[in-house]
Amino acid sequence: MRRLLAGLAAGTLLLVTAACGSSGDSGDSGDSGGSSSSSGTTTVQLGLIPIVDVAPVYLGVERGFYAEHGLKLSITTAQGGAAIVPAVVSGQFQFGFSNMTSLMVAQSNNVPVRAVANGIASTGVRGADFGAITVRKGSPLKSAKDLEGKKVAINTLKNINETAVRESVRKAGGDPDEVDFVELAFDQMPAALDGGRIDAAMVVEPALATIKDRGGVEIASPLVDVAQDLTVAMYFTSGQYAQQHPDVVKRFQEATAQSLAYADSHPDEVRRIVTTYTKIPAAVLAKVTLPKWPADPNRSSVEALEKLGERDGLFKSAPDLDELLP
Template sequence: MQRRVLGLGAVLVTVIGLGGCGSSDSGASGSSPSNGDRTTTVKVGVIPIVDVAPLYLGQQKGFFDSRGIKLEMVSAQGGAAIIPGVVSGQFQFGFSNTTSLMVAQAKGVPVRSVANGAASNGKVGADVTGVVVKKDSPIKTAKDLAGRTVAVNTLQNIGDTTVRESVRRAGGDPAKVKFVEIAFDQMPAAVDGGRVDAAWMGEPAQTIAKAQGARVVASPFAETDPRLTVATYFTSTGLAQQNPDLVRKFTEAMAESLRYASGHPDEARQVLTTYTKISGDVLKRLTLPSWPADVDMTSLEKLASLGEKDGLFGGKKPDLDALFS
């Protein structure tokens, strides 16, 4: 779901080189996390989207402070910046969609997921992402997307992979869908202006487009798996080995944050105003993802299988147990 999440090919060599240095990701800034009486400042690479609301809410509620962690969120355009940033030690933790993490690990990038991030809410027609078309479009179902141009925020990623699955399930030919890359915030105008036949939109783009009369014709996440684990928080394998206490505390605080956000959706919605420009009617109407505390391995296995079918892993399937367990 992230912007520019996958563009990993151009940076993989650099990332692997950085990961081999071994010294740059040895710890966090601030005092030692092993000292319970002191606070450790850690940087988290994030994308300012709806999905990361629990992180900010957990910061507000003191779930990280109580464990001696002072969060410093650093906004990035997507995983193409966050993954190498984590491996090099620029960030101690990062947020990335699960397909990008699978691609990175299959390429030898030393990353490991440490906490859940976001999941599909399982509602076909009302999920956190959807394929959107103009009100008067002849496209009625995902099957009709075959032979059409569909915008995604990043090519060869969780977006086009799950859109293909929606087309396949609806009886269409996924190989006949043409994907083009357009930023989420530009998608409503692209659909309305006829530059593309459809667009796979996250929030708030989806809500903005619907307010302009657009229709949702597919919910790729929910249709791929209603419990699909979409994104997680991750760290470098070096930090996980060298500072397991910090990783444990971050994981515990993140789990508490996810549980709180799930139980207090109005607070999660309101915290969006602290790190995005979302407000007013869009804030009230936008669709929230699900925020379970645990990843759903069955859904990740399905996603990996689809990624393999799409040729994302270069012939080497990711080790999901090593990456997400």
């Protein structure tokens, strides 16, 4: 298990830690239930990726939703779910945020993760989603089928975005095995596309808005191609923590559900709050296509993602969705 967790975290660096929320102790990590203040507030450690997707949590802290449920969040940001998963399982964090494919890979490898609250979903609208395959201005590539033999950037090999791009290529009548996938951070993709170092890029916001602002063109909506209203990511904890601290998990679920609903109905506040924890310029944020934040995961969409992951060889054994999903 130790070697597996180290492998999940390989190449991923934890970044800045910032405490957020109402009054209470700063809290300690480890595998405790989080620290409690004399007022009854419980501090829990939460691992997030500093992207638009997690705006509801920051709004929930600001609006006092977590405080109302007796929680104070101590937030640590990381480059991706590959670092957050082992941190949650080891007890460094009590909760984390990760895409569904990463969670299914972990679960299929007997890493005890348990999704507890919905994260984000695709808009379900082709050509108007928060993720897309893009090409530079003037590119001869017009559809996903044209990606055969071309260099396509994705943020992580053998993960959700590769699976999604492969499905778009299949649906367009192409052979995904003929695509040359290269790993590149989202924020590096616009420049790589402009410079001709890649032929296409599977990007999410705000890199998508940046590419379009430079004249780039969207040629496919891979998250929509996977499934209608795809559940892309969720908040999770470890199986051990869920068993030992069901009350804290329930309070986190309730506060997060309240935060998701608020974010989904207040897009202007979402765009504002994102500027407080990222370096995304407000001018770019104004053009960003926001994801959806539904209250519950779309199980049928996760099942579709699971089948594609199996087809693409991402799992050593089939993930147990009954065990993973709330």
